[in-house]
Amino acid sequence: MFYPDSLNKLITALGKLPGVGPKTAQRLAFYLLNAPAEEAESLAAAILEARRKIHYCSVCGNLTDRDPCHLCTDPERDQTIICVVEEARDIVALEKTRQYRGLYHVLQGAISPVDGIGPEQLKIKGLLRRLHDGKIKEVVLATNADVEGEATALYLAKLLKPLAVKVTRLAYGLPVGSDLEYADEVTLARAFSGRREME
Incomplete structure (x- = not known):
């Protein structure tokens, strides 16, 4: 050396x-x-x-220095909706949009058989416990738009369907400033399926 x-x-x-x-x-x-x-x-x-x-919030799994975290204890947040994300850093990205005012649940990963990560390694049981009392009306699946994120969203959608809770998925599409010719088929298909009427 x-x-x-x-x-x-x-x-x-x-x-x-x-x-x-x-x-x-x-x-x-x-x-x-x-x-x-x-x-x-x-x-x-x-x-x-x-x-x-810093540790994980015992309720949602977010990174925090107090338990429960400030998002879980904020009375101004909508207590009837939970947004499910893969990692705590995803919460920061969503909060920056200032569009979402509900609760969160961090899975701390995504299903990835190649990496040996199955549903058992994720914080899914905690999510199911939070849905048990019937106060939650909607679960938004905000996992990443990759193979692992899609697999995780599909697994959760099937798991949550019998629980009489509305399950939604974030719409994905074309990023602002992009050209159609560079978009892949999956992105274009998502953009079409997530289209809405012009106001």
């Missing part, structure tokens, strides 16, 4: 982060070494604090 052991350890640790290759890990390591000591210490403290304080 070309660097001292402690620097190699830092580069190796940074290289384990998703999306960070060897060169980026090296660049980040040198940045941290040349940054003011307070900056590196602040980063280390923020990581340790997040690891210590």
Whole structure:
């Protein structure tokens, strides 16, 4: 190795982060070494604090520092609808739209036989418990528009159908600014099926 052991350890640790290759890990390591000591210490403290304080909400599975999370305890939210997402970060994307004001449920993954993930590994039992009292009138399936997300949505739709709850799926279609010629068949089919009357 070309660097001292402690620097190699830092580069190796940074290289384990998703999306960070060897060169980026090296660049980040040198940045941290040349940054003011307070900056590196602040980063280390923020990581340790997040690891210590952040956990999953016992109700919806969102990441939170209090239990239940602020979304579950917000009296302004519609308590009759649950939006099911794969990961906690999906909640942030939906909240940014400011279009949805109901509750959430995080599955913490999607069905993926290739990766050895079946329904048993997902937080589906928690979702079913939340539907037990009859207050929930609609479940919106907002899983990703990929093979795993579609498989998960189909599985949940079949599972929820007998529970006398309305099950809907987010409409998918063409992104704004895209050209028809570059859209795949599935996207175009979704765009057609999700079409609505012009106002």
